[in-house]
Amino acid sequence: xxxxxxxxxxxxxxxxxxxxxxxxxxxxxxxxxxxxxxxxxxxxxxxxxxxxxxxxxxxxxxxxxxxxxxxxxxxxxxxxxxxxxxxxxxxxxxxxxxxxxxxxxxxxxxxx
Amino acid sequence: xxxxxxxxxxxxxxxxxxxxxxxxxxxxxxxxxxxxxxxxxxxxxxxxxxxxxxxxxxxxxxxxxxxxxxxxxxxxxxx
Numbered sequence: 001x002x003x004x005x006x007x008x009x010x011x012x013x014x015x016x017x018x019x020x021x022x023x024x025x026x027x028x029x030x031x032x033x034x035x036x037x038x039x040x041x042x043x044x045x046x047x048x049x050x051x052x053x054x055x056x057x058x059x060x061x062x063x064x065x066x067x068x069x070x071x072x073x074x075x076x077x078x079x080x081x082x083x084x085x086x087x088x089x090x091x092x093x094x095x096x097x098x099x100x101x102x103x104x105x106x107x108x109x110x111x112x
Numbered sequence: 113x114x115x116x117x118x119x120x121x122x123x124x125x126x127x128x129x130x131x132x133x134x135x136x137x138x139x140x141x142x143x144x145x146x147x148x149x150x151x152x153x154x155x156x157x158x159x160x161x162x163x164x165x166x167x168x169x170x171x172x173x174x175x176x177x178x179x180x181x182x183x184x185x186x187x188x189x190x191x
Contacts, residue, residue, distance in 0.1 A: 033180075
C-alpha cells in the first residue's frame with residue numbers, strides 16, 4: 001500500500017471520533033451494506049464522517065489492507081476498527097453498539 | 113462473480129474444522145448469501161476476529177468473487 005494512503009487513513013481516523021469508509025456518501029449510499037450502517041448511525045444520532053471509497057481507487061484498496069478486512073463498509077470509532085456491516089448491525093441489535101459508543105465518549109441521541 | 117454455496121461451505125469447514133455451517137442463498141441468484149457459522153474455535157474471540165477467521169478460510173475470495181456474504185458467527189452453548 002502507498003504510504004500516503006496509510007497516512008491519510010491514520011489522520012482521518014485520529015481526527016474524527018466516528019469514521020465510516022463506505023461506498024457512496026451518507027446521503028447517497030451506493031451499496032446496501034453501506035446504507036445499512038448509515039441507517040444505524042443516523043438512528044443513533046451519531047455524528048460521523050463518511051468517506052466515499054468509490055471516488056478513490058487507492059483508498060478503496062488501501063483501507064482493506066490497512067484494516068486487514070476484505071470488505072467495505074468499515075466503521076472506525078476513536079481510531080479503532082469496529083467491523084463491517086454484519087458486525088455493526090448485530091452490535092446495534094444487542095445494544096452493544098450504543099454501549100461501546102457511550103463508553104468511548106461518543107454522543108448518542110437515539111431518534112424516536 | 114457468482115460462487116457456489118457448496119464451495120463456500122466446504123472452504124469454511126476446511127478452514128475451521130469444528131464449524132457448523134449453514135448457507136442461505138438470499139436471492140437465488142448465486143451471488144447473495146448469508147452464512148451462519150458456529151464453532152468452538154470462536155470462543156474468547158471478538159466478533160472482528162471471528163469474522164476474520166471465516167474470511168481467512170475463504171482464501172481471499174471475500175470482497176472479490178464473493179461480494180455479498182452476510183455473516184453471522186457464534187460459539188456453541190456447550191463450548
